[in-house]
Amino acid sequence: MSQSIPTPHYLIDAAALRRNMEKVARLRELSGAKALLALKCFATWSAFDDMRPFMDGTTSSSLYELRLGRTKFGGETHAYSVAWAEDEIDEAVGYADKIIFNSIGQLERFADRAEGIACGLRLNPQISTSGFDLADPARPFSRLGEWDSEKIAGVLDKISGFMIHYNCENEDFALFDRQLTDIENRFGNLLAQVAWVSLGGGIHFTGEGYPLEALAARLKAFAERFGVQVYLEPGEAAITRTATLELTVLDILHNGKDLAVVDSSIEAHLLDLLIYRLPAKIAPDEGPHRYMICGKSCLAGDIFGEFAFPERLKVGDRISVQDTAGYTMVKKNWFNGVKMPAIAIRDVDGTLRLVRSFGYEDYEASLS
Amino acid sequence: MSQSIPTPHYLIDAAALRRNMEKVARLRELSGAKALLALKCFATWSAFDDMRPFMDGTTSSSLYELRLGRTKFGGETHAYSVAWAEDEIDEAVGYADKIIFNSIGQLERFADRAEGIACGLRLNPQISTSGFDLADPARPFSRLGEWDSEKIAGVLDKISGFMIHYNCENEDFALFDRQLTDIENRFGNLLAQVAWVSLGGGIHFTGEGYPLEALAARLKAFAERFGVQVYLEPGEAAITRTATLELTVLDILHNGKDLAVVDSSIEAHLLDLLIYRLPAKIAPDEGPHRYMICGKSCLAGDIFGEFAFPERLKVGDRISVQDTAGYTMVKKNWFNGVKMPAIAIRDVDGTLRLVRSFGYEDYEASLS
Numbered sequence: 001m002s003q004s005i006p007t008p009h010y011l012i013d014a015a016a017l018r019r020n021m022e023k024v025a026r027l028r029e030l031s032g033a034k035a036l037l038a039l040k041c042f043a044t045w046s047a048f049d050d051m052r053p054f055m056d057g058t059t060s061s062s063l064y065e066l067r068l069g070r071t072k073f074g075g076e077t078h079a080y081s082v083a084w085a086e087d088e089i090d091e092a093v094g095y096a097d098k099i100i101f102n103s104i105g106q107l108e109r110f111a112d113r114a115e116g117i118a119c120g121l122r123l124n125p126q127i128s129t130s131g132f133d134l135a136d137p138a139r140p141f142s143r144l145g146e147w148d149s150e151k152i153a154g155v156l157d158k159i160s161g162f163m164i165h166y167n168c169e170n171e172d173f174a175l176f177d178r179q180l181t182d183i184e185n186r187f188g189n190l191l192a193q194v195a196w197v198s199l200g201g202g203i204h205f206t207g208e209g210y211p212l213e214a215l216a217a218r219l220k221a222f223a224e225r226f227g228v229q230v231y232l233e234p235g236e237a238a239i240t241r242t243a244t245l246e247l248t249v250l251d252i253l254h255n256g257k258d259l260a261v262v263d264s265s266i267e268a269h270l271l272d273l274l275i276y277r278l279p280a281k282i283a284p285d286e287g288p289h290r291y292m293i294c295g296k297s298c299l300a301g302d303i304f305g306e307f308a309f310p311e312r313l314k315v316g317d318r319i320s321v322q323d324t325a326g327y328t329m330v331k332k333n334w335f336n337g338v339k340m341p342a343i344a345i346r347d348v349d350g351t352l353r354l355v356r357s358f359g360y361e362d363y364e365a366s367l368s
Numbered sequence: 369m370s371q372s373i374p375t376p377h378y379l380i381d382a383a384a385l386r387r388n389m390e391k392v393a394r395l396r397e398l399s400g401a402k403a404l405l406a407l408k409c410f411a412t413w414s415a416f417d418d419m420r421p422f423m424d425g426t427t428s429s430s431l432y433e434l435r436l437g438r439t440k441f442g443g444e445t446h447a448y449s450v451a452w453a454e455d456e457i458d459e460a461v462g463y464a465d466k467i468i469f470n471s472i473g474q475l476e477r478f479a480d481r482a483e484g485i486a487c488g489l490r491l492n493p494q495i496s497t498s499g500f501d502l503a504d505p506a507r508p509f510s511r512l513g514e515w516d517s518e519k520i521a522g523v524l525d526k527i528s529g530f531m532i533h534y535n536c537e538n539e540d541f542a543l544f545d546r547q548l549t550d551i552e553n554r555f556g557n558l559l560a561q562v563a564w565v566s567l568g569g570g571i572h573f574t575g576e577g578y579p580l581e582a583l584a585a586r587l588k589a590f591a592e593r594f595g596v597q598v599y600l601e602p603g604e605a606a607i608t609r610t611a612t613l614e615l616t617v618l619d620i621l622h623n624g625k626d627l628a629v630v631d632s633s634i635e636a637h638l639l640d641l642l643i644y645r646l647p648a649k650i651a652p653d654e655g656p657h658r659y660m661i662c663g664k665s666c667l668a669g670d671i672f673g674e675f676a677f678p679e680r681l682k683v684g685d686r687i688s689v690q691d692t693a694g695y696t697m698v699k700k701n702w703f704n705g706v707k708m709p710a711i712a713i714r715d716v717d718g719t720l721r722l723v724r725s726f727g728y729e730d731y732e733a734s735l736s
Contacts, residue, residue, distance in 0.1 A: 006455075039705070040666055040703075040704050040705075042588060043705070043735050044735050045732075045735060045736065046735075046736045058733075059603070060705070061479055061665065061704045061705065062664075062704050062705040062706050062707070063705070063707070063728075064702075064705035064706075064707065064728050064731040064732075065704065066703035066705075067728055068705070068731070068732060072732075076642075081628055081664065082662075082663075082664040082665065082666065083618035083619040083630075083631070083664045084618070085616070085618055085628040085631055086684075087374075102619070102629075103621050104654050105619055105620065105621065105683075106607060106619055117381075126641070130668075133669065134667065134668060134669035135667065135668055135669065136668050136669075137668045139668050139669070141623050141624050141625045141627065141660060142622065142623060142668060143621055143623065143627050143629055143660075144661045144666075144668060147603040154606075173704075193596045198696060221548035239642045248453070250451035250453055251450075251451040251471055251473055252469070252473065252475055253471050253511055254511050255510060255511065256508065256509050257509045259509065260512050261450055261451040261470075261511055263451070263453055263670055267643070267699075271639075271701070274502075274643055275635075275643060292509060293512075293549065294450075294511045295450075296430075296449065296450040296451045297429065297450065298408055298429045298450065298504055298512075299502065299503065300498075300501075300504050300505045300507050300510060300512060301501065301502035301503065301507070315477070316454075330702060330703060330705075330735070331635075331701050331702070332701065332702075332734075333639070333699050333700065334432075334698060334699070335408075335698060336429045336430050336433065336698075337407070337408075337428070337429065337431070337432035337433035337434075337436070337698075338430050338432075339431070339432065341429070343735070343736050348694070355736040356735070356736030357414045360432050360435055363432040363436070364413075364432075364436060364440075365411050366700075367411050367413060367414075367697060367698070367711070367724065368412060368413065368414045368711045368723040368724030
């Protein structure tokens with residue numbers, strides 16, 4: 001635990017991160033694929049020293065992520081954005097090793113200004129593994145990438161590679177294998193004409209029991225068939241189960257159920273739980289005492305979920321919400337002025353480091 | 369427009385704000401009720417000079433909002449929080465004129481430390497006007513306030529008033545009237561024993577055609593019947609239709625529909641559209657050319673909505689999203705590292721003031 005640091009705080013466990021990183025490194029070694037951290041998921045740069053030796057660099061979804069990746073992580077730096085602005089493109093090219101355009105329109109507008117670095121195009125294979133329409137890049141009328149092979153063939157002279165991001169926490173290697181075969185069949189002609197292909201993120205290869213060797217072999221076969229350098233862009237897979245959100249119980253109520261109010265808010269600190277209507281994870285979630293864990297914001301639905309505890313909860317008890325590294329710190333906000341969680345890292349040797357804390361001045365300066 | 373300020377930016381229209389404020393002032397005058405700005409909805413303190421003459425002060429949902437209200441707005445300052453922490457309570461009492469506890473447990477724990485200022489309790493009438501379960505304080509097992517009259521009667525010696533927040537953008541005066549009568553019937557015995565009652569926010573009395581005089585008379589009758597000072601806590605009603613989010617079209621795509629990608633993201637800048645699955649408002653939404661307006665984040669569902677335009681859109685066009693003052697700037701976040709909108713105010717005399725802009729350094733410092 002991290003009792004010496006006041007709650008709320010996100011606590012990153014460098015030992016857990018190391019275990020994921022070793023799987024990333026092994027996949028790179030076996031497959032020949034390069035692995036770039038997807039900063040949209042996790043951009044807590046104080047942890048980058050623990051990741052850099054195991055990954056090739058970063059990929060981004062905006063100019064600011066790109067700059068963070070170049071300056072704080074280093075290595076190979078991919079620039080992607082759904083749409084670059086006129087006044088961003090030169091700066092973006094300055095940071096990037098490769099720039100990936102989302103549309104043929106963007107490619108044609110900006111390719112001239114990206115001379116000197118590799119250009120790529122996002123290819124949308126119109127398949128996806130996401131169970132959430134909100135997160136499905138293959139949803140109808142998707143703006144995410146191009147899918148018309150003929151149109152794409154017309155701009156092949158401007159690009160040296162493709163980015164194809166269509167997986168979403170996909171734990172099923174057989175499904176990955178089948179869908180990649182679909183892509184090979186449908187777009188093989190294009191893939192054979194480029195030098196590199198990024199298969200994006202969303203492959204949950206660091207999960208317990210994932211057949212890493214089979215994935216590596218499949219990626220290697222893909223690379224050899226088309227003569228391409230393969231990239232992966234792990235986000236969640238890189239940092240899954242490496243952080244907790246440490247909270248304190250502030251009040252206990254009995255309104256038909258036993259409720260515990262904690263010093264946090266899902267809307268402010270774990271936003272995806274609210275957006276996707278998902279419960280938080282609390283371990284071990286066992287015992288005779290059941291509580292609904294509630295946030296302290298004004299939102300009626302600010303509920304972490306219902307969980308079992310071995311003992312009755314009381315004011316002052318500590319609660320650790322599990323698996324809170326991905327898509328959390330990058331989305332935290334000042335809703336209700338709820339105190340923003342600090343960020344701490346427990347190093348591999350057990351040392352606890354507080355790397356950022358936020359106070360009233362930060363709240364005031366978030367507005368004007 | 370505000371062509372001289374780069375997009376994206378929130379643009380607050382002080383003339384529109386003045387129109388709302390004059391309605392607030394008129395309601396206060398006719399009813400005798402006091403009006404406190406609910407900072408959870410709008411806390412852009414550069415606009416407070418334009419609001420202070422028309423309102424009595426602020427109410428809050430956390431220590432930081434409370435401190436902002438005391439230091440930046442002044443006037444009467446109400447402190448409310450779903451749960452105060454042990455290490456917050458003394459500081460909170462130092463800023464507040466009244467402190468309102470959410471539960472009898474919190475009241476009993478902290479009443480001694482609030483000596484010298486008025487104490488109140490949140491009363492949950494178990495009715496609500498919200499169409500969204502997420503935002504309904506009367507939802508089953510709600511943690512928001514006490515509803516057992518007998519238990520409440522047992523702590524009346526510790527409080528001088530109640531806060532009853534149960535409306536949500538309620539435009540229907542007849543419904544308000546009926547529900548207030550229900551509350552009078554059910555809790556009249558308690559109400560007659562306190563000095564003040566806050567009826568919370570959510571009454572849309574600044575809306576076009578709202579019967580302000582009837583509301584004022586109803587509030588006055590309520591106040592006289594129980595011998596209480598009535599408070600209202602307008603959030604959205606105070607700032608409705610006073611701001612736009614100014615955006616630029618970055619790309620046009622044709623993927624079965626005509627799509628325009630703008631330099632913003634609903635998740636990052638207009639979060640409630642994503643949480644409540646609502647479309648943005650674009651005016652006048654008329655003309656022969658229909659576009660799906662899309663955000664530039666990686667989220668497939670980052671869609672502002674589909675709107676009609678008089679002319680074909682092209683890269684570089686400006687788009688103004690309407691009615692973006694409430695629950696927007698207070699929730700903005702760095703998702704995807706998308707550039708955070710600046711905040712500008714167009715004064716009543718037409719002068720444009722840029723009051724806050726955000727850059728890469730702010731993004732980097734949001735993490736660690």
